Amino acid sequence: MTKTIFTNILGCFVIDDNKGIIEQKLFADYAAYSQREDVEKAFRAKHPKALPFPEENFPTILALFADQRYFSLFHERNIELTKAALKAAVSDDDFIFQTISTLKDLDKICNMLAKRLREWYDLYAPEVVRGIESHAQFVAAVLERQKSADSFGADLAETDVAEMQELARKIQGLSALQEQQEAYLESVMKKHCPNLLAVAGAKIGAQLLDHAKGLKRLALLPASTIQLLGAEKALFRHMTTGSRSPKYGLLYQHPLVQKARPSERGKVARMLADKLSLCARLDFFKGGLHGKEYLQELEKKLAANTLQKQKKKRVPKP
Amino acid sequence: MTKTIFTNILGCFVIDDNKGIIEQKLFADYAAYSQREDVEKAFRAKHPKALPFPEENFPTILALFADQRYFSLFHERNIELTKAALKAAVSDDDFIFQTISTLKDLDKICNMLAKRLREWYDLYAPEVVRGIESHAQFVAAVLERQKSADSFGADLAETDVAEMQELARKIQGLSALQEQQEAYLESVMKKHCPNLLAVAGAKIGAQLLDHAKGLKRLALLPASTIQLLGAEKALFRHMTTGSRSPKYGLLYQHPLVQKARPSERGKVARMLADKLSLCARLDFFKGGLHGKEYLQELEKKLAANTLQKQKKKRVPKP
Numbered sequence: 163m164t165k166t167i168f169t170n171i172l173g174c175f176v177i178d179d180n181k182g183i184i185e186q187k188l189f190a191d192y193a194a195y196s197q198r199e200d201v202e203k204a205f206r207a208k209h210p211k212a213l214p215f216p217e218e219n220f221p222t223i224l225a226l227f228a229d230q231r232y233f234s235l236f237h238e239r240n241i242e243l244t245k246a247a248l249k250a251a252v253s254d255d256d257f258i259f260q261t262i263s264t265l266k267d268l269d270k271i272c273n274m275l276a277k278r279l280r281e282w283y284d285l286y287a288p289e290v291v292r293g294i295e296s297h298a299q300f301v302a303a304v305l306e307r308q309k310s311a312d313s314f315g316a317d318l319a320e321t322d323v324a325e326m327q328e329l330a331r332k333i334q335g336l337s338a339l340q341e342q343q344e345a346y347l348e349s350v351m352k353k354h355c356p357n358l359l360a361v362a363g364a365k366i367g368a369q370l371l372d373h374a375k376g377l378k379r380l381a382l383l384p385a386s387t388i389q390l391l392g393a394e395k396a397l398f399r400h401m402t403t404g405s406r407s408p409k410y411g412l413l414y415q416h417p418l419v420q421k422a423r424p425s426e427r428g429k430v431a432r433m434l435a436d437k438l439s440l441c442a443r444l445d446f447f448k449g450g451l452h453g454k455e456y457l458q459e460l461e462k463k464l465a466a467n468t469l470q471k472q473k474k475k476r477v478p479k480p
Numbered sequence: 481m482t483k484t485i486f487t488n489i490l491g492c493f494v495i496d497d498n499k500g501i502i503e504q505k506l507f508a509d510y511a512a513y514s515q516r517e518d519v520e521k522a523f524r525a526k527h528p529k530a531l532p533f534p535e536e537n538f539p540t541i542l543a544l545f546a547d548q549r550y551f552s553l554f555h556e557r558n559i560e561l562t563k564a565a566l567k568a569a570v571s572d573d574d575f576i577f578q579t580i581s582t583l584k585d586l587d588k589i590c591n592m593l594a595k596r597l598r599e600w601y602d603l604y605a606p607e608v609v610r611g612i613e614s615h616a617q618f619v620a621a622v623l624e625r626q627k628s629a630d631s632f633g634a635d636l637a638e639t640d641v642a643e644m645q646e647l648a649r650k651i652q653g654l655s656a657l658q659e660q661q662e663a664y665l666e667s668v669m670k671k672h673c674p675n676l677l678a679v680a681g682a683k684i685g686a687q688l689l690d691h692a693k694g695l696k697r698l699a700l701l702p703a704s705t706i707q708l709l710g711a712e713k714a715l716f717r718h719m720t721t722g723s724r725s726p727k728y729g730l731l732y733q734h735p736l737v738q739k740a741r742p743s744e745r746g747k748v749a750r751m752l753a754d755k756l757s758l759c760a761r762l763d764f765f766k767g768g769l770h771g772k773e774y775l776q777e778l779e780k781k782l783a784a785n786t787l788q789k790q791k792k793k794r795v796p797k798p
């Protein structure tokens with residue numbers, strides 16, 4: 163007679179050849195279920211010859227539990243299980259996705275409101291609207307109620323200008339929220355993916371995660387794919403129409419790529435993607451902290467490269 | 481010998497047949513220019529036979545002022561004139577346009593951020609996100625950190641929830657700004673177009689002004705056009721493809737149209753547009769305050785209409 167051990171969300175069972183239950187231990191609640199391996203171990207010790215229940219026979223076991231009395235228990239335990247799985251499914255990845263989306267929205271909103279304020283303040287002091295390019299500085303100027311003495315703008319009542327200033331105040335508040343959320347993003351990434359953070363910075367790192375749909379997938383992507391994340395449209399255009407292949411996607415915004423000469427940017431993006439791929443793997447598989455090292459390595463290499471090129475240029479032709 | 485009187489931005493001149501200046505008074509500055517009619521009157525008293533300079537001869541007068549010494553004066557006075565015209569061109573219409581645009585933007589933004597907050601809070605308490613339909617109430621719930629005991633959401637750290645609450649606080653701030661701007665809009669309209677405000681309400685009235693591009697044009701529009709402001713797309717579709725003609729545009733949002741039965745809404749919109757047209761004219765040509773009267777008249781008429789219909793229905797067939 164062969165005995166088999168079978169475990170489901172209700173309990174752990176020792177079953178004989180005739181699908182009869184010899185011994186069983188029902189789990190009292192979800193907490194007990196999560197300790198199921200201990201129960202299995204105890205049963206295996208008690209029935210040393212028992213095998214795990216063969217997978218191909220799983221359908222036959224259903225008959226054992228087709229009893230009405232199990233139904234509500236199955237239902238209840240399943241809900242608990244789902245709840246626990248849902249709770250566990252929320253990870254730092256999610257916070258990063260949410261924060262980077264919020265930051266994108268806030269950026270759009272601040273621009274939109276600043277443009278609106280410019281149109282409005284144009285009635286009062288057009289020279290201020292046209293003279294200050296940066297939205298942030300312009301908003302500050304509105305709050306100081308800047309206006310030149312020989313302005314072409316209308317002389318407005320206090321209450322009319324106050325409304326514009328109220329809008330300016332709200333724009334400043336939203337910018338402050340933006341900064342705060344950036345700091346939060348950085349703090350989450352410091353825990354979740356410190357290496358990626360060190361090499362890519364908070365914003366680009368978060369966007370890479372967002373595009374790759376999580377740290378796990380980012381860690382499993384080849385470096386060449388990371389290099390082109392965010393350039394999907396150009397890549398598919400390249401594949402379908404044969405236009406030139408893109409050299410970088412999101413990485414284009416990285417300071418190292420920005421600093422490089424245009425002809426070198428593709429190369430720098432490739433080197434950067436290489437390191438970022440290593441970083442994502444270190445972060446996902448809980449390796450050490452090497453992000454800063456990598457970044458310095460890259461910087462050194464690029465500086466040496468530039469120096470060499472400059473030297474080469476200076477050598478007079480024979 | 482006939483004498484003529486000619487005035488430009490430099491001064492007032494009495495000119496004889498040979499285009500010689502007999503007498504002149506140059507304006508000292510822009511303020512003097514704006515009193516030019518008094519100077520003309522004095523000259524006319526002094527030279528009772530002088531006529532206004534004939535319009536068809538204006539080109540010939542240019543020779544008189546082709547002197548170098550006038551050039552900088554012309555330039556300076558012209559700039560002053562333009563500046564004054566620009567300053568005078570800013571009217572209450574402009575404030576209304578700006579405020580209604582800001583309100584539209586704020587509405588869009590509040591929705592956008594509330595949706596983002598919902599997606600974010602969904603990680604923490606999905607039952608709150610799904611259970612509360614109104615954005616405002618949902619935002620308040622986030623600030624109270626509502627979460628049911630048997631929530632499927634993850635148990636998050638204080639700092640993670642705090643970020644969501646910060647966003648919620650900003651959304652509340654923007655809603656408050658919205659309310660404040662609505663109050664401001666109403667105060668501007670109370671001065672500028674009290675009758676329109678009384679019948680249409682602040683938001684619809686401002687949108688009508690925005691569509692008509694100002695109170696003057698709104699006052700000159702026929703009531704049938706006012707009825708269809710905001711339904712331009714449907715109107716042109718009707719004209720080109722022969723689809724059914726629209727019955728209302730912006731007026732669809734008006735409480736009287738909303739309260740009416742669907743089959744009556746076109747009629748109510750027509751009656752409302754009639755009154756609004758009267759209101760815009762009263763406001764633009766500075767008539768009295770009859771807005772409230774008109775509204776009551778409308779309400780009475782509509783109520784009587786509904787009563788009659790109900791009575792008719794109740795009469796049993798012979």
